Amino acid sequence: MDVTSQRTGGALIVSVEGRVDGANARKFQKAVEGVIDDDRAVILDMENLGYISSAGLRSILLIAKGLQKRKAQFAVCSLQDAIGEVFRIVGFDKIVTIHSSQGDAVAAMGS
Amino acid sequence: MNETASITMQPDVEDLENVFAAVEEFAERAAWPMNLVFQVKLILEEMALNVINYGGVEGAEPIDIVLKTENDIVTIEIKDVGQPFDPIKDAPSPDLSLALEDRPIGGLGLYLVRTMVDEMHYEWHDGHNHLTLITRRLT
Numbered sequence: 001m002d003v004t005s006q007r008t009g010g011a012l013i014v015s016v017e018g019r020v021d022g023a024n025a026r027k028f029q030k031a032v033e034g035v036i037d038d039d040r041a042v043i044l045d046m047e048n049l050g051y052i053s054s055a056g057l058r059s060i061l062l063i064a065k066g067l068q069k070r071k072a073q074f075a076v077c078s079l080q081d082a083i084g085e086v087f088r089i090v091g092f093d094k095i096v097t098i099h100s101s102q103g104d105a106v107a108a109m110g111s
Numbered sequence: 112m113n114e115t116a117s118i119t120m121q122p123d124v125e126d127l128e129n130v131f132a133a134v135e136e137f138a139e140r141a142a143w144p145m146n147l148v149f150q151v152k153l154i155l156e157e158m159a160l161n162v163i164n165y166g167g168v169e170g171a172e173p174i175d176i177v178l179k180t181e182n183d184i185v186t187i188e189i190k191d192v193g194q195p196f197d198p199i200k201d202a203p204s205p206d207l208s209l210a211l212e213d214r215p216i217g218g219l220g221l222y223l224v225r226t227m228v229d230e231m232h233y234e235w236h237d238g239h240n241h242l243t244l245i246t247r248r249l250t
Contacts (some may be wrong), residue, residue, distance in 0.1 A: 008239045019131075021127055021131075021156055022124050023124045023128065024161045033153075045213075050149075051153075052156055052158045053133075053151060053153055053157060054217075054220035054225075055160070055220075057219055058216050058219070061211075061216055062216060064211055065211060065212065066211060081143070081146065082149040086153070086223065089222075089226050089227075090205070090207065090222065090223065092209030094207070094208075095210065095214060
């Protein structure tokens with residue numbers, strides 16, 4: 001699992017690569033929270049994420065809750081099919097904004 | 112195509128990586144589509160981590176996993192020495208209608224597994240949990 005980040009168009013884009021599972025979900029969450037500063041808009045790009053389990057979903061939920069608490073925007077983008085299905089099954093599509101591409105996410109959220 | 116594989120998982124989250132590697136090797140042999148590989152990994156992780164986190168199995172004997180694929184049917188058998196736990200009866204369903212701020216942070220793993228399998232059979236005998244999961248979704 002690798003986490004990289006960049007700031008574009010007023011949004012912080014955090015890209016995660018590999019898999020987020022029960023063995024590394026806490027590390028993933030800390031890595032993402034570590035790159036978030038006082039950003040007003042955060043996009044989690046999951047294009048290169050091939051696997052996520054409930055431990056990873058829990059981390060994303062905690063990241064989303066933390067951002068919501070300080071009224072920052074949060075969205076995810078570029079989910080692979082199987083991960084999009086997992087998001088729908090657990091109803092995350094109702095509580096987290098999902099964009100089909102990073103460009104769409106930046107356009108919707110950036111200032 | 113009929114294939115069978117036995118996987119032994121130490122009761123430690125760090126052994127997940129070896130389980131995933133074994134699933135990938137098996138999936139290649141059985142020519143599984145990517146979505147099925149994802150599903151089987153997810154099912155094994157959720158069930159195994161449930162045993163490791165709540166079953167009191169630290170330092171106990173390994174979790175025995177058997178994967179079978181027979182025509183379009185995939186069978187997953189999991190045997191462990193954890194506390195008796197019936198994932199069919201003993202796990203509550205999460206409330207998916209709650210808003211972000213009200214969502215509790217756990218309880219999604221077993222729910223995911225239940226939605227992904229067609230049949231679940233649970234038995235407790237000889238001091239072991241025996242769980243059999245069957246999925247026919249070879250998409």
